[in-house]
Amino acid sequence: MPQNPQIHLVSRPTGEPSADNFKLVTLDTPALQDKQVLVKHAFLSLDPYMRGRMNDTKSYTLPQPLNSVMIGGTVGEVVESRHPKFAAGDKVVGMGGWQTYSVVDADTPGMLRKVDTTHVPISHYLGAVGMPGVTAWHGLVRIIEAKAGQTLTVSAASGAVGSAFGALAKARGCRVVGIAGGQDKCAYVVKELGFDACIDYKEHKDYLSLSKALKEACPDGIDGHFENVGGMVLDAVMLRMNQFGSIAVCGMIAGYNGQPIPMANPSLILVNRMKVQGFIVSEHPDDWPLALQELGGLVGSGQFRPRETVAQGLASAPEAFFGLLKGKNFGKQVVQI
Amino acid sequence: MPQNPQIHLVSRPTGEPSADNFKLVTLDTPALQDKQVLVKHAFLSLDPYMRGRMNDTKSYTLPQPLNSVMIGGTVGEVVESRHPKFAAGDKVVGMGGWQTYSVVDADTPGMLRKVDTTHVPISHYLGAVGMPGVTAWHGLVRIIEAKAGQTLTVSAASGAVGSAFGALAKARGCRVVGIAGGQDKCAYVVKELGFDACIDYKEHKDYLSLSKALKEACPDGIDGHFENVGGMVLDAVMLRMNQFGSIAVCGMIAGYNGQPIPMANPSLILVNRMKVQGFIVSEHPDDWPLALQELGGLVGSGQFRPRETVAQGLASAPEAFFGLLKGKNFGKQVVQI
Numbered sequence: 281m282p283q284n285p286q287i288h289l290v291s292r293p294t295g296e297p298s299a300d301n302f303k304l305v306t307l308d309t310p311a312l313q314d315k316q317v318l319v320k321h322a323f324l325s326l327d328p329y330m331r332g333r334m335n336d337t338k339s340y341t342l343p344q345p346l347n348s349v350m351i352g353g354t355v356g357e358v359v360e361s362r363h364p365k366f367a368a369g370d371k372v373v374g375m376g377g378w379q380t381y382s383v384v385d386a387d388t389p390g391m392l393r394k395v396d397t398t399h400v401p402i403s404h405y406l407g408a409v410g411m412p413g414v415t416a417w418h419g420l421v422r423i424i425e426a427k428a429g430q431t432l433t434v435s436a437a438s439g440a441v442g443s444a445f446g447a448l449a450k451a452r453g454c455r456v457v458g459i460a461g462g463q464d465k466c467a468y469v470v471k472e473l474g475f476d477a478c479i480d481y482k483e484h485k486d487y488l489s490l491s492k493a494l495k496e497a498c499p500d501g502i503d504g505h506f507e508n509v510g511g512m513v514l515d516a517v518m519l520r521m522n523q524f525g526s527i528a529v530c531g532m533i534a535g536y537n538g539q540p541i542p543m544a545n546p547s548l549i550l551v552n553r554m555k556v557q558g559f560i561v562s563e564h565p566d567d568w569p570l571a572l573q574e575l576g577g578l579v580g581s582g583q584f585r586p587r588e589t590v591a592q593g594l595a596s597a598p599e600a601f602f603g604l605l606k607g608k609n610f611g612k613q614v615v616q617i
Numbered sequence: 618m619p620q621n622p623q624i625h626l627v628s629r630p631t632g633e634p635s636a637d638n639f640k641l642v643t644l645d646t647p648a649l650q651d652k653q654v655l656v657k658h659a660f661l662s663l664d665p666y667m668r669g670r671m672n673d674t675k676s677y678t679l680p681q682p683l684n685s686v687m688i689g690g691t692v693g694e695v696v697e698s699r700h701p702k703f704a705a706g707d708k709v710v711g712m713g714g715w716q717t718y719s720v721v722d723a724d725t726p727g728m729l730r731k732v733d734t735t736h737v738p739i740s741h742y743l744g745a746v747g748m749p750g751v752t753a754w755h756g757l758v759r760i761i762e763a764k765a766g767q768t769l770t771v772s773a774a775s776g777a778v779g780s781a782f783g784a785l786a787k788a789r790g791c792r793v794v795g796i797a798g799g800q801d802k803c804a805y806v807v808k809e810l811g812f813d814a815c816i817d818y819k820e821h822k823d824y825l826s827l828s829k830a831l832k833e834a835c836p837d838g839i840d841g842h843f844e845n846v847g848g849m850v851l852d853a854v855m856l857r858m859n860q861f862g863s864i865a866v867c868g869m870i871a872g873y874n875g876q877p878i879p880m881a882n883p884s885l886i887l888v889n890r891m892k893v894q895g896f897i898v899s900e901h902p903d904d905w906p907l908a909l910q911e912l913g914g915l916v917g918s919g920q921f922r923p924r925e926t927v928a929q930g931l932a933s934a935p936e937a938f939f940g941l942l943k944g945k946n947f948g949k950q951v952v953q954i
Contacts (some may be wrong), residue, residue: 492820510884532884547847547869557894558887582859 281307281318285594286349286379292336297605301334302350302598309381315582317386318360321376324594325353325406326601327440327509328531348394350378350597353411355390355395355402356617363387371397373405374520378597380617390565399580407612408447408586409575415561416506417571420448422556422564424504428453431498433517436508437478438465438610439588441530444575446475447584451574457497459490459513461607472585481513487544490516506530515544523553529558534549587611618646618655621714622931623686625874629673629751634942638671639687639935646718651916658713661931661952662690662743663938664777665845665868672886687715687934688750692732692739693954700724708734715934718952727902732952736815736917745784745923746912749777752898753843754908756865757785758899760894761841765790768835773845774815775802776868777923777949780911782843783812788911794834796827797849798944805947809922818850824881827853852881857890866895882905924948 283306290303312318332353333344344351354376358366362369363386366372376382376394378589384392393407407413416434420426426449432443437458448468449456458469458478466478477497484490494516501522506512511533521527532541549556561567578584591600597615603611620643627640670681670688681688690712693704700723703709711729713719715812721729744750753771757763763786771782774795783806785824786793795815797804814834820828831839832855838859844851847869849886858864869878886893898904915921926946928937934952941950 317624381685427857473639529883529887532887538883542881543883544879545877546851546866546880546883547853547877549893550897552870553624553895553897553900558890560887560890563890582650 281311282381283307283378284309284381286377287351287573287594287597288347288360289334290347290441292334292346296309297331297334297602299598305324312362312383315385315387317358317363317366317372317384317392319354319356319372319374319376319382319384319392320359321354321356321380321382321617323355323403323406323590324376324378324617325410326591326597326604326613326615327412328604329354330601331334331605332362344472351375352377354382355405356499361386366392366394371395371402373410376471378421380594390469401577403588403590403612403614404579404586406585406614407440408444408579409572411442411561412612413575414568415530416441416445417448417575418559418564418567419506419530420445420452421571422502422567423528423555423559424506424526426452426454426504429455430499430503431455432504432506432544433457433459433498433502434493434506435459435481435513436507436531437469437475437519438473438611439508439609441508442467442572443473443505443586444584446473447578447586448574451472451578451583454571455498457494457502458519459494459509463496465610466586472587484512484516485521486513487515491519494520501525504528507532510543518543518545518548518554521548523552524554525552526555526557529556537548591615593617618648619718620644621646621716621718622878623714623932624717624934625684626681627681627684627685629671629887632669634668634935634939636935641932647720649697649699649720651712651721651725652700654695654700654703654709654721654729655711656691656693656711656713656717656719656721656729657696658691658693658717659952660692660743661713661715661934661936661954662741662747663928663941663946663950663952664690664749666696667938668942672789673717678895688712689714690743692717692742693930696721703729703731706873707887708732708739710747717931732865737913740925740927740949740951741923743951744777744925745781745916745921746909746923748898749949750781750912751905751908752867753778753782753896754785754912755896755901755904756843756867757789757841758894758908759904760865760896761843761863761935762843763789765867766792766911767840768792768794768837769841769843770831770835770839771795771843771845772796772818772854773868774806774812775810775948776946778845780806780810780923780948781921783810784923785911787811788920792835794839795855796831796846804948805924809924818853821849821853824849824852824856828856831857838862841865844869848878853890855880855882855885858885858891860889861891863892872889901951926950928952930954
């Protein structure tokens with residue numbers, strides 16, 4: 281069996297994570313048991329939720345254990361199979377973690393899924409046609425319940441979730457305004473992703489200033505918002521929400537590294553009779569087939585062409601992850617193994 | 618036609634309202650037009666929402682105009698009628714305002730409703746079997762969607778809305794824990810209203826301390842919360858909410874007089890996949906008949922015996938209102954005209 285380079289979490293960060301929280305280890309790949317499949321990873325997904333897992337605190341899932349392979353979504357190819365439904369050469373998506381190979385108990389539901397790479401590049405099954413895409417779909421369809429003609433906003437608009445949100449919202453006839461960090465990202469969001477407008481939050485010193493820019497970009501107010509960030513962006517959006525507006529809360533990346541960030545004016549929830557609802561996409565398995573079908577169609581037809589930032593080689597994963605947490609990536613961040 | 622003493626709003630408060638914001642004026646009652654009804658008020662309702670109306674800022678309704686009768690719910694008796702559906706002697710509930718008589722265009726839907734005072738004292742149609750009761754019902758049934766066996770909490774538990782929430786929740790087999798200000802109120806909430814426990818928030822210097830008390834009173838966590846206050850109480854409750862819990866936001870009384878009060882840890886909305894939703898009861902007219910029927914049954918049968926604080930005479934309304942804003946009342950605050 282082949283050698284399997286892998287990255288372990290060896291200590292928990294206080295504040296920002298750093299390289300010494302991780303360790304590159306090379307182990308042998310164990311021989312396959314019955315119903316198991318050996319997958320060689322082509323790409324590893326890096327996602328903001330991983331920062332939360334590095335902590336040892338109560339959250340919606342268990343913490344990542346120390347001294348074992350970091351959790352993470354992967355796409356790749358079956359190289360050996362002892363399961364009747366998988367054969368060598370199959371392209372698959374799973375949760376293989378930060379390593380070169382994974383041995384998967386393919387009988388466990390949801391562990392491994394074959395994908396069609398005829399029209400959709402395999403790495404997109406980690407982004408637009410994967411977990412981030414379904415995340416955007418759930419927030420848009422189930423929480424915001426978007427309707428044609430509405431104005432919607434999304435933070436981290438150039439990222440994997442934000443860009444999928446924009447494509448899905450445009451397909452429904454909504455006006456979509458992105459919020460992103462930097463002129464380059466904003467230009468990409470408007471010119472390549474087809475958003476109606478994009479606001480660079482870095483140009484604003486506080487939420488009142490950002491809120492003014494939102495007022496110009498959203499002259500009819502905001503009917504629905506998808507929150508990936510929290511903090512100043514959320515405060516600014518709340519000031520512009522219309523009556524009976526909904527906010528889908530998917531991420532609070534700004535708070536992961538330190539103290540909780542307060543919400544400036546929660547009384548707006550009452551004044552505008554808003555709904556603010558948090559969710560995690562893995563708890564809504566029923567949505568996945570419908571969402572993936574729509575997202576696959578948008579990407580396969582070329583209607584939605586999301587960019588990716590590709591780091592080269594497993595060893596580059598920690599640095600690429602730190603960059604993701606600082607917003608250095610452009611679109612979906614993956615690592616080519 | 619009789620003389621009609623009435624109270625006008627003559628200036629807007631900055632911060633706490635005071636007596637000089639109001640003026641007692643006596644006018645003649647105009648002669649009735651066709652389809653109009655003259656009502657002599659027995660009781661005037663005082664409610665926290667009135668503080669919001671005194672401001673000239675955007676809220677969910679228009680501000681109370683200056684130099685006209687303060688808005689408010691009233692119960693009383695028809696003394697003269699030019700409408701075929703009303704006759705002298707009818708007991709009615711309406712929005713007569715801070716005055717002794719009102720002339721009502723009885724053809725306008727929702728302006729005037731006859732009530733049965735056989736089993737329910739008339740003043741209760743301003744509280745337990747009126748707008749506050751329906752408010753509690755909507756939050757409990759439509760937003761929290763309470764189920765038997767769940768643990769629910771409510772702030773301002775001894776007030777008109779809070780006490781109705783407790784009665785409705787107990788009728789559904791829930792564990793109900795109140796939060797109120799002072800030992801006397803807490804004793805009333807448990808001994809007379811039948812809550813399972815009540816926490817005196819005045820005994821706690823910050824939300825972390827209050828949250829600890831909530832942990833003891835709610836060993837299985839909190840599944841649903843009805844918020845009448847905001848601020849420290851909301852922050853404390855959020856720390857104890859269970860996964861998929863719901864918060865119905867009905868009041869933010871603590872913020873009316875000054876700056877917005879932030880929410881300490883909004884990321885809990887994500888961590889616990891919570892729903893936080895604001896509402897105002899007047900926008901849900903379909904709920905009223907069902908809610909009033911249930912509330913009338915609970916009060917009429919003696920299962921729910923809410924207390925009232927009764928101020929005597931129209932001129933006492935401003936002082937009684939200031940007391941309400943400071944939590945001096947015990948149960949529903951009304952003014953006997």
